[in-house]
Amino acid sequence: xxxxxxxxxxxxxxxxxxxxxxxxxxxxxxxxxxxxxxxxxxxxxxxxxxxxxxxxxxxxxxxxxxxxxxxxxxxxxxxxxxxxxxxxxxxxxxxxxxxxxxxxxxxxxxxxxxxxxxxxxxxxxxxxxxxxxxxxxxxxxxxxxxxxxxxxxxxxxxxxxxxxxxxxxxxxxxxxxxxxxxxxxxxxxxxxxxxxxxxxxx
Numbered sequence: 001x002x003x004x005x006x007x008x009x010x011x012x013x014x015x016x017x018x019x020x021x022x023x024x025x026x027x028x029x030x031x032x033x034x035x036x037x038x039x040x041x042x043x044x045x046x047x048x049x050x051x052x053x054x055x056x057x058x059x060x061x062x063x064x065x066x067x068x069x070x071x072x073x074x075x076x077x078x079x080x081x082x083x084x085x086x087x088x089x090x091x092x093x094x095x096x097x098x099x100x101x102x103x104x105x106x107x108x109x110x111x112x113x114x115x116x117x118x119x120x121x122x123x124x125x126x127x128x129x130x131x132x133x134x135x136x137x138x139x140x141x142x143x144x145x146x147x148x149x150x151x152x153x154x155x156x157x158x159x160x161x162x163x164x165x166x167x168x169x170x171x172x173x174x175x176x177x178x179x180x181x182x183x184x185x186x187x188x189x190x191x192x193x194x195x196x197x198x199x200x201x202x
Contacts, residue, residue, distance in 0.1 A: 081201070081202040082097075082199055082200070082201050082202070083096075083097045083098070083099065083100075083116070083199070083200045083202070084096065084097050084197060084198065084199045084200070085097070085100045085114070085197075085198055086130060086195065086196070086197055087102075087105075087112055087114070087178060087195065087196045087197075087198065088195050089135065089137055089190075089193040089194070089195060090105065090106075090193075091104075091105020091106040091107070091112045091193075092105060093114075094195075099116065099117035099118070100114055100115070100116055100117065101114065101115045101117070102114055102115075103115050103167060103169050103170045103175060104166075104167040104169070104170060106190075106193070107167075108166050108167045109166055109187075110179070110180075110187035110188060110189075111166070111177050111178060111179045112177070112178045112179075112196075113157070113165055113166075113167055113169075113170035113175055113176070113177050113178075114175065114176050114177075114178065114198070115169075115170075115172075115174055115175050116174055116175070116176060116200060117174065118174060119173045119174055120156040120157075120173055120174065120175075120176060120200065121156070121173055123156075123200055123201060123202060124199075124200070124201035125154045125155065125156065125176060125198070125199070125200060125201075126154070126198070126199045126201075127152045127153065127154035127178060127196055127197065127198045127199075128152065128196070128197050129147075129149070129150045129151065129152050129180070129194045129195070129196060129197075130194070130195040130196060130197050131146075131147065131148050131195075132144075132146065132147055132195050133146040133147075133148075134146075135147075135195075137190075137191050137192070137193065138190075138191035140191075145191070147192075147194060147195070149183050150180060150181060150182055150183055150188070150192075150194045151180070151181045151182075151183065151185070152178065152179065152180045152181065152194060152196050153178075153179045153181070154176055154177065154178050154179070154198055155176065155177055156173065156175075156176055157170050157171065157172060157173070157175040157176060157177055158171055158172060158173055158175070163177070165177050176198070176200075178196055178198060180193055180194040180196055
């Protein structure tokens with residue numbers, strides 16, 4: 001058998017040299033890149049990462065801070081402020097982080113309208129039913145009427161084509177409307193109202 005038959009072609013030699021160079025470059029990058037300061041902004045994106053190529057062990061604490069800041073438009077998670085209040089069954093604010101005022105607590109209709117002291121355009125709103133198991137809601141006896149169920153909705157007032165608030169003093173972008181409902185979707189009455197937590201995310 002002649003060795004001549006196994007002599008690599010010129011193309012094979014070029015391919016081998018290219019492979020060695022590529023492997024050497026990857027190894028060099030792995031050894032020399034120590035932290036994100038050595039990577040120019042936005043050079044490495046999510047599209048550059050193969051699925052499952054970066055595991056949880058490979059992500060160190062604080063290493064994704066720059067990505068998070070970009071996602072939150074330049075603000076870190078710690079910069080995001082949350083304000084809140086607890087509205088009771090009578091439509092009064094029981095507790096709050098500050099700056100909230102009741103405009104109409106179940107007087108005009110079965111909703112509560114709250115002034116937040118600042119525009120709500122671009123802010124996030126969430127509401128949850130707060131349980132209670134000691135309140136005498138109906139006032140008819142000395143027994144409590146525990147409440148663990150129900151629904152609640154919240155929205156900014158005066159969203160064009162979407163939300164129009166009823167009381168005249170709530171027709172502002174600073175106001176929000178809280179609408180507690182029974183589990184079947186019907187409006188709550190005085191003896192079935194919910195305590196509600198509302199959060200405003202800056």
